Amino acid sequence: MIDYSPFLISFGVAISTTIVLGVVGIFISYFLAFNKSIWIDMIEPFIMSPLVLPPTVLGFYIMYMFGLQSPFGRFLNNIGIHLLFNFNGLLLGSIIYSLPFAVSPVVSGFRSVPKSIIEASYTLGKSKFYTLLKVIIPNAKYSIISALVLVFSHTIGEFGVVLMVGGDIPGKTRTASIAIFDYVQELNYKQANITALILFAIAMSTLIFLQILKRFQER
Amino acid sequence: MKKFIVFGLLASKIVFGATITVAAAADLRFVLQDLTALYEKEYPQDKLKFIYGASGNFYNQIRAGYPIDVFMSADTHFPELLYKQGLSYKPRAYAIGKLALFTTKNIDVDNPKLAFLKAQKVAIASPRVAPYGVAGISTLHCYHVYNDVKDKIIFGENIIQTTQFVASKNADVGLVSYSLILAPQLYSKGKFYLIPQACYKPIVQSAAVIKATKDKNAAMRFFNFLYSQEAIAIWKSFGYGIPR
Numbered sequence: 001m002i003d004y005s006p007f008l009i010s011f012g013v014a015i016s017t018t019i020v021l022g023v024v025g026i027f028i029s030y031f032l033a034f035n036k037s038i039w040i041d042m043i044e045p046f047i048m049s050p051l052v053l054p055p056t057v058l059g060f061y062i063m064y065m066f067g068l069q070s071p072f073g074r075f076l077n078n079i080g081i082h083l084l085f086n087f088n089g090l091l092l093g094s095i096i097y098s099l100p101f102a103v104s105p106v107v108s109g110f111r112s113v114p115k116s117i118i119e120a121s122y123t124l125g126k127s128k129f130y131t132l133l134k135v136i137i138p139n140a141k142y143s144i145i146s147a148l149v150l151v152f153s154h155t156i157g158e159f160g161v162v163l164m165v166g167g168d169i170p171g172k173t174r175t176a177s178i179a180i181f182d183y184v185q186e187l188n189y190k191q192a193n194i195t196a197l198i199l200f201a202i203a204m205s206t207l208i209f210l211q212i213l214k215r216f217q218e219r
Numbered sequence: 220m221k222k223f224i225v226f227g228l229l230a231s232k233i234v235f236g237a238t239i240t241v242a243a244a245a246d247l248r249f250v251l252q253d254l255t256a257l258y259e260k261e262y263p264q265d266k267l268k269f270i271y272g273a274s275g276n277f278y279n280q281i282r283a284g285y286p287i288d289v290f291m292s293a294d295t296h297f298p299e300l301l302y303k304q305g306l307s308y309k310p311r312a313y314a315i316g317k318l319a320l321f322t323t324k325n326i327d328v329d330n331p332k333l334a335f336l337k338a339q340k341v342a343i344a345s346p347r348v349a350p351y352g353v354a355g356i357s358t359l360h361c362y363h364v365y366n367d368v369k370d371k372i373i374f375g376e377n378i379i380q381t382t383q384f385v386a387s388k389n390a391d392v393g394l395v396s397y398s399l400i401l402a403p404q405l406y407s408k409g410k411f412y413l414i415p416q417a418c419y420k421p422i423v424q425s426a427a428v429i430k431a432t433k434d435k436n437a438a439m440r441f442f443n444f445l446y447s448q449e450a451i452a453i454w455k456s457f458g459y460g461i462p463r
Contacts, residue, residue: 063279063283064283067282067283067284068282068284069282073283073284082284084284085285167270167285167286169268170240170269184383185245185383186271187386
C-alpha cells in the first residue's frame, strides 16, 4: 500500500552523495586544514555558503545554468550530458547542498591531529599522500564518520534543491521529502504521516548514532 | 488487406504501451483521478504519471528541458508561449475553470463581501504563477474589498495548497477552484459560493503535447482523450465549463 519508490530514490541519492562527498570532502578538507594561503581563506566561504543560502537560490542557479534555455545547458545536452530532472540532477544538487557538512567536521578533525605526529611521518620520509592516508585520516576517523552520517541524513532531508532541480517526477526524482509535500496537498494525511514518521525515525537514529560516536571519541 | 489494417491497429494498441508523464495544473488533482481510471480502462497498455503544480513553474521547467509528455495548464497563456517558442505542439483548451469562495468555518459565504471583511485570513493562490490566483485578486477588486483584504491574504503556491489552507482551517475563507471543492475528499467539509463569472476573466485551461516527448503517439493518444465525449462528461461532473 505504501509507495516505496520515494524512499528508494532518497536512499539512492543519499548513499551516492555520501560516497562522492566522502572522497571529495576529505581532499577539500585537507587543503583547507593545512593550507595557510589567503586564497584558501577566500574559498572557504564559498564551500560553506550552502549552509546559509536558501535552497531555492542554489536550485535556481543550477536550473538556469544547466537548463536548455541557457547556451551552456544546450551545449551539455548536445554532448549527451543531462543534469536536470533526473538522478544526476538530484546528485549534483545534493553534492553542492551537503558539501559544508562533508567539509566542516573533517577540517576541524584534521586540524586537531597533533602536528608532531604528522611531522614525524614526514621526517621518516613518507609522502604527503601516504601521511594523509595512514596518519591524518586514522586520527580524524570520528570526525570523518560523523561528517558522512551528517551528509547522509542531510541529503535525505533536503527539499528545496531537489524539488527545483529534480522536478518531482514520480518514480524518478520524487524523493521521500517531496512525497510528503504531495501527500499533504492531496489531503492524503495518512500517507504523509507514514512517510514523515519514517523520515523522523531515520533522522533521530542518525543523531543518536552521532551521540554514541561522541562518547567513543571522548574515551 | 482490411484484415491486416485491423490487425495492425489492434497490435499497435496492444504492443506500443507507454508511460505518459503529465505535468498538470493543481486544480486537476481530483478530476484527473477519474479521468485516469477511464483512460486506463480504455487504453490498458498505457500508464499515466502525474506531477501537480503551478502552471508558471511548469512553464519554466519545460523551458529548462523538463522530460514530460503532456502539459495541462490552468490557463492558455503558458501553453501558447511554449507553442510560440517551438517547444510544444498546438495547444487546445480542454476546460473552463470556475472560482468559488470556500470555507470550513462558520462563516456565511453567500455574502462574499461580508465574508471577506469578517475573515482574519483569506487564502488565494499566488497570482504570479497560478492563474486561479489572478482570478482571485480580480474577485477582491470586483467586490471592492481589495484594500481591506490585501494584508490578510495568505498565498498558496498553487490552487490545491490554497484549498488545503482552508480545509485545514488555517484560513477562514479561500478563493479556490470549484472543481476541487466538488471532489469527494472535500465536498462534505465546508460551504462554498460560486463567484459570478463577471468578476474575473474566464479561466480557460489549455493542454499541449511537449515536442521533446519520447513517444508522440502515446502523448497524442492521451491529449485527444481529454476532448472525447466520455472525458467531457467527467469535466462537467467536476464543475468545469466546456470550451467550444
